[in-house]
Amino acid sequence: MRNPSGMPLIALVLLAGMAMAQEPKPQSQQPAPEQPPPEPAFVIPPEEAKRENPVKPDEVSLAQGRRLYETQCALCHGVDGSGKTELATTMQLTLRDYSDPKALKDFTDGELFYILRKGKGKMPGQEGRMRDRQMWHLINYIRSLAKKTDNN
Ligand code: HEC
Structure with missing residues (x-):
């Protein structure tokens, strides 16, 4: 076999070894630049997001909700x-504007319940x-x- 670079084989092996040793940079020293969270990330567990609302939004529920809302929220x-x-x-x-139908449309009841x-x-x-x-x-x-709009 010919050695095109003319370097002693031992030098090539050593160089290759050094290159490999340098390769894997420890991840921890390179935080992803796009996510430097100023506060800990807020994550809703998927099983919580999927939780179903067991209470029907009937008149009784809305009256109870209203009483609590007006005093506490x-x-x-x-x-x-x-x-x-x-x-x-x-x-x-x-704060979101709950009178805007778009405000909560991307939240599941489970997510709202979790928050x-x-x-x-x-x-x-x-x-x-x-x-x-x-x-x-x-x-x-x-x-x-x-608020009810023409679209809903
Ligand atoms: C001290 C002020 C304060 C009170 C009192 C308060 N909230 Fe909130 N609420 C907030 C803030 C601020 C957020 C946004 C949190 C965020 O996304 O960082 C929020 C978010 C929420 C959310 C999540 C959806 C959204 O709007 O982002 C729900 C649901 C909610 N509040 C319901 C209530 C209910 C029901 C009550 C009464 C029990 C209540 N809040 C009382 C300040 C308050």
């Missing part, structure tokens, strides 16, 4: 759900303060705040 989210409240301004909250239970950012979690059933009433109620 409207302070931040607004009686009409628009999120335009003094407290939201003072606390610099970024309501556990809290998220400045949204205080209600677990331990409320029964599950009350939280489902609240979800039914906030969905009912969406």
